[in-house]
Amino acid sequence: MAIVAAALVSGGVAAPAAGRIDVIPRPASCRIGEGRFTITPGTAIAAGPRTGQAASLLAGWLSTDTGLRLPVERMAAPPGKRNTIVLEMDSRNDANAEAYSIRVEANRVQIQAAGQSGLVYGCQTLRQLMTRTHDRGWALPFADIKDWPRLSWRGLMLDCSRTFLTPAYLRRTIELMSFYKLNVLHLHLTDDQGWRIQIDGYPELTTIGSRFAPRYTGERGGYYSKQEMRDLIRFGSERGVTLLPEIEMPGHATAALAAYPELSCTGGPFEIFPFFKGPNVQKDVFCAGNERTFQVLEGVLSEISELFPGQYVHIGGDECPKDRWKACPKCQARMRAERLPDENALQAYFVGRIARFLESRHKRVIGWDEIAEGGAPRSAAVMFWRGTDGVVPLAKAGHDVVLSPTRYCYLDYRQSNVAQERGEGAAPVTLEQVYSFNPVPESFGQEVSQHVLGAQANMWTHYARTEEEIDKQIFPRLTALAEVVWTPQALRTWDDFKQRAEVHRQRLEKMGVKLGLNLQPQAAPGRTMDPGAPQ
Secondary structure (H helix, E strand, O other), X not given: OXXXXXXXXXXXXXOOOOOOOOOOOOOOEEEEEEEEEEEOOOOEEEEOOOOHHHHHHHHHHHHXXXXXXXXXXXXXXXXXXXXXXXXXXXXXXXXXXXXXXXXXXXXXXXXXXXXXXXXXXXXXXXXXXXXEOOOOOEEEEEEEEEEOOOOXXXXXXXXXXXXXXXXXXXXXXXXXXXXXXXXXXXXXXXXXXEEOEOOOXXXXXXXXXXXXXXXXXXXXXXXXXXXXXHXXXXXXXXXXXXXXXXXXXXXXXXXXXHHOHXXXXXXXOOOOOOHHHOOOOOOXXXXXXXXXXXXXXXXXXXXXXXXXXXXXXXXXXXXXXXXXXXXXXXXXXXXXXXXXXXXXXXXXXXXXXXXXXHHHOOOEEEEEHHHHOOOOOOOOEEEEOOOOXXXXXXXXXXXXXXXXXXXXXXXXXXXXXXXXXXXXXXOOOOHHHHXXXXXXXXXXXXXXXXXXXXXXXXXXXXXXXXXXXXXHHHOOHHHHHHHHHHOOHHHOOHHHHHHHHHHHHHHHHHOOOOOOOOOOXXXXXXXXXXXXXXX
16 A cells, blocks of 8 residues: 555545634643634745754645645744744653644744654644635634643554555554554564564574465465664654564464474474464464573564664563473473473563563563563563453552553454444444543552553454455544543543544545444443454
C-alpha cells in the first residue's frame, strides 16, 4: 500500500456547531471565541529556535490538506500583522514534553511546547481545527487551547509475524497514530508464523524463518531489513511515535526453531505454517536448559537493543507450554542445578536471565502478564491482556504496568453482533465498549496509579490478513482509545465523542482508510483469549 498523507480536513466535512470543535482526542482545556483566522496563499509558518522539523512537517501536512504551499521562515523577531502560524519552544512547559498550547487570533496562530512531540501534537490539533469556508478557503476558530496527555503510554500493537505488513503500511499507520496523539507502535516481529527482522549474526532467522513452508503456496513471507527499520524508527520519531520491538520467548518460537532447530528440546525438524493451518499454540519452545539458546537470544537482543533506541524491549512471555521442558533432560538438569521447584519457576528463571542481559544493554524488559507468574524481574514492566486483576499487587510491588485487556483493547475482536462480520471473540468489542474503558479507576489509588504507564490497543492478524481488512478492524475504534489515554476522564462523555467520531469517519474515508462498522452502542464483554495465539 502506498503512503497516503492524511488529507483529514478535506472538503465536504461540515463545520462544527458554534463553540464546539471536532478534535479527537478532546483537549484538556479549550476555549472557543468569535471570529476566525483564515489560511491563505499568503500565510507563512514562522519557525522559532529548535522548531524547524515540526514546521517542515506542518508545511507538508497543510500542503496535502489544503493544497496551499506555505513557506517556512526562520523567526528572528515576533511577527507583526502578517498572517502567520508561529511555532515556538516554551521552557515554561518543560514539565511535560508532550504538552502544548495553541492560541488562534485574527492574524496569528501561536503553537508552543517544551518538546518536539508537543509541537507535533499541537500541529495535529491545528489540522483538526481547520474547516472549509464558504469561498472554499480554510479557517481556524479563535481559540485558546492548553493540552497535555493523561497517560504517557498510548499504544497500538500490530502483528507483523502472522501477516507481514509492508513498510509503507507501517508509515501510514504512524501518520494516523500521530494525528490522534498515540505514541507507541508495538511491532510483534516474531512468532510461530514468521521472523520479521534482520539479525546479522543469525541470518537464517530471515532466510528460513521469514518464509512459510513451500506447500503453503500463496502465503506471503517477508521481513524488514535493518535499514528499513531505521527509516521507520526515524519516521516515527519525527512524528512523536516510538517503535517498540517484540521478540517472542520462550514460546511462540516455531519460526526461530525452523531456522535453528538445535535451540529446541527435540531437535526438530520444524515447519512454518499459517495460523489457520495448525494448532494455535505450539508445544515446541526454546530449550531453557541449553546454553546455546541464551547465547543466540542474547546475540539477537544485542542487535535489537542497538537498532531500537527506545527504553523497552518486549519479550512476549505468554503461553509457554511446559510439555517439552518436562521431558527434556537439559531442562530438568537446569532445574536441579538452579533448585527450581517446577517448570513455572524455570520460565521465571528464563525471563529473569533475559531481563538481566537487557539491563546490561541499558534496556528494560516488558512482557505479557504471564511473565509475572513465578515472579517478574524487578525491573520488568508488565502488559496486562487477561484482565486487570493482577495490576494492584504488581504495581504495589513497584512494577510499571500497561493495560491492554481483551474486552476493551483487542481490535481483532468483532465490532458488533452482525452475523456476517469476521473477527475473534465470543462477544464484540464495540466502539462504545472501547470508549468506556478507564485504565486508571479511582479504586487504584495513588500508590497503584503512579505505576500505570498507559494503555494499548492490540491488532492480531490471524484472521484479518490484508491491509484493508486490518484497517477495518482498527478504525474507528482506535480513535476511541486515543481519547481514553489522552483526555482527562472527567471530560469524556460518550454522546459528545460519538458526534466527533462521525466527523472523523468522514475524514478517514476521504483519505482512503477502510472503516469498520458504524456506531452501534452494543457493549458486551469479550472473552479472555491468548494474546499471541488466540484460541
